[in-house]
Each structure stands twice: as structure tokens, then as C-alpha cells.
Ligand code: NAD
């Protein structure tokens with residue numbers, strides 16, 4: 442048996458693939474085919490721990506490449522597709538939305554078309570077992586006021602950034618392919634993740650990396666925007682659980698009930714760095730905090746109501762914010778080589794070398 446993962450060289454996808462291949466939840470002999478375009482966010486170094494592993498096949502390509510996707514279905518006959526592939530950074534979507542429409546909307550559409558054709562070719566037993574799991578975000582629900590209840594699965598879609606609008610569009614397509622063509626889909630809408638292999642353009646890794654480099658820690662606006670943080674391994678366990686037991690056609694919100702204002706996150710990261718790797722001058726890293734101009738259209742608050750996945754599927758996160766953030770800061774301190782290669786861009790040179798040899 443095989444599963445097809447898209448975007449498995451990015452932050453969450455690589456954590457998912459590593460856990461799947463190295464964890465004890467892997468069904469005997471079940472392999473992963475990992476299709477990734479290797480944009481700036483895709484990094485094969487993330488997959489080094491499973492280099493050469495029999496249960497992992499990496500394929501360099503685009504979810505929108507219909508001929509390639511079709512050939513992968515024919516060759517590997519996956520029992521499930523887990524779609525992580527996306528452009529994922531809000532600030533980049535503000536500067537240049539086109540790639541977001543291309544991958545998140547058009548790419549997902551092409552992928553769905555090939556899934557539909559493949560699904561139609563399966564016998565009844567295989568159709569019964571097949572799942573398409575679409576990995577989405579809480580940002581599709583828009584922004585909450587400080588006293589509003591957290592997002593449930595029934596919350597209306599009110600995306601505010603080009604990123605969240607493109608994710609909302611893909612969620613709608615996935616939903617339509619279930620209702621119209623009977624595709625056995627599952628959708629997860631998760632809150633902000635953090636943990637190992639997080640690209641240092643996002644808040645938490647950027648703060649760790651900048652602090653270590655003696656740079657400013659740029660906090661947008663007043664720093665009082667609230668995000669709901671989940672350790673990436675807990676997101677991965679939720680996806681495995683939904684894949685295993687989720688009801689076909691359903692949406693599951695995923696979160697850890699960990700709402701925090703950005704400034705509190707940044708201060709916590711600084712305090713952990715003060716403890717684990719103090720500045721030479723004995724001062725706190727918090728001195729490097731610098732309030733900068735706000736993000737246009739900045740959503741004020743996200744919060745996930747995770748009652749449904751807890752109640753129906755018995756899923757709960759293993760980490761609290763405190764245990765997860767400590768592990769994360771420690772991981773970045775222990776993986777300076779990974780950080781250096783990302784910052785210098787040399788992870789991309791290595792890719793080119795690798796792929797020019799492979800053709
Ligand atoms: P990421 O940007 O770190 O990784 C995205 C991966 O997708 C990269 O490896 C990239 O090369 C690949 N990719 C991009 N376009 C592609 C294409 N056309 N074809 C094939 N591969 C392509 O993103 P992430 O943070 O790991 O997010 C993964 C998914 O989870 C996304 O769909 C995102 O919307 C969703 N999500 C992210 C968060 C979060 O906090 N990061 C929270 C909830 C949901």
C-alpha cells in the first residue's frame with residue numbers, strides 16, 4: 442500500500458512524512474510517495490533522516506502537472522492523497538498573489554481532476570478505502586473580535602488575505618468534488634503551527650534566527666494580534682487520525698486551545714534563548730524587539746474550537762505550548778547547519794547539483 446503526499450518537503454509536510462516513515466504507526470510496508478515542486482519553501486534537507494529509506498520515494502514536480510500526477514497514480518496506486526502543497530506565507534501573498542492562485546487554486550483543481558479520474562478507475566473495494574485529505578487553515582474563517590467564540594467548522598468563510606482567499610477557494614473546490622462527483626474527501630483546518638523545519642520567514646523561527654544573529658526582532662503593529670499555536674507533530678497526529686477514522690465529506694478543525702498575542706510569543710522565545718544560549722553581554726534578547734509598520738489587512742485574532750475532532754475522533758495534542766516552544770527553540774539551537782543553509786540559500790544550490798545529476 443502507498444499514500445501520495447504533496448508538498449512533503451515543506452515545513453508540515455516533511456514533519457508528516459518523517460513521522461509516517463519513522464514512527465511506529467506506519468502500517469507494515471506502507472510507503473510514501475512525496476510529490477513536491479521544491480519552491481523556495483521546499484527543502485530536501487528536511488528529509489535527510491529518511492534518505493535512501495525504502496518506504497519513501499521523492500518526486501520533483503508540480504501538483505498542477507496533470508501528466509505527471511496521472512503517471513504517479515498509475516504507477517503507485519495510492520490508497521490516499523494528502524494535499525499539503527501550497528504557497529503558505531501571508532506576507533508573500535500580499536507582495537505577489539499570483540503564485541498563490543496558481544498553486545493553491547489552479548494546482549488544486551488539476552490535482553482534483555486527476556484524483557477524480559483515478560478514483561473512477563478503481564474497483565468498489567478500493568473506492569471504499571480511498572481518501573483525499575486536504576490540509577487547510579483556520580485563516581479561511583477570517584478575523585475574530587476579542588470576545589467572539591472560537592471558529593467552529595460551521596463558521597462562515599471570510600478570508601481577508603490573498604493567501605487565505607486562495608486556500609478558501611481550494612477548500613470550496615474540494616467540497617464540490619465530494620458533493621458533485623462523490624470523491625471521498627476529508628478537510629482539516631488547522632491553526633498556526635510551529636516546530637522543527639519551519640522556514641525562518643514565519644514568526645517563531647524568524648525570531649529565533651534573528652535573535653541569534655544579533656538582528657532586530659520585527660513585531661508588526663502593536664503586537665497584540667492573537668494566533669492559536671499548535672506544535673507541528675500534533676497537527677501531524679491529527680491528520681493521521683482524520684485519515685484513519687474521519688467521516689467522509691467532513692471538515693475537522695485542528696487546534697490546541699493555545700491563543701497568545703504575538704508579543705507574548707516573542708517575549709517567551711527571548712526568555713528561552715536567554716536561558717539556553719545567553720547573549721555574551723548578559724542582556725536579554727528582548728532588547729532586540731522592534732515594533733514595525735503593521736501588515737496590511739492584518740487579521741486581529743484566530744482561535745480554533747477543536748471540540749469536534751476531540752469528541753468524534755478522540756484526538757488531543759500531546760504538547761502544551763510550553764513544552765512545544767521549548768523543544769522548538771532547542772531544535773533551532775541544535776540545527777545551526779540547517780539554518781545556515783537556508784539563510785545562505787545553499788540548500789537550493791545543493792538541490793540543483795542533486796537534480797542536474799539525476800536529470
Ligand atoms: P510550506 O510553505 O513550508 O511548504 C509548502 C510545500 O509545498 C513546499 O515544500 C513547496 O515546495 C511545496 N509546493 C508549493 N507549490 C507546489 C506545487 N505547485 N506542487 C507541488 N509542491 C508545491 O508550507 P507549510 O507551512 O508546510 O504548510 C503546508 C500546508 O498546511 C499548506 O497547505 C498550508 O496552507 C497548510 N497550513 C499551514 C499552517 C502553518 O501554520 N504553517 C497552518 C494550517 C494549515
Ligand code: TYD
Pocket residue numbers: 530531532633642643644645647659660661662664666667668703736
Ligand atoms: P506568520 O508566522 O506569518 O503566520 P500567519 O500570518 O499565517 O498567522 O505570522 C504570525 C503572526 O506574527 C502574524 O500576526 C504576523 C506576526 N508577525 C510579526 O509580528 N512579525 C514578523 O516578522 C512576522 C513574520 C509575523
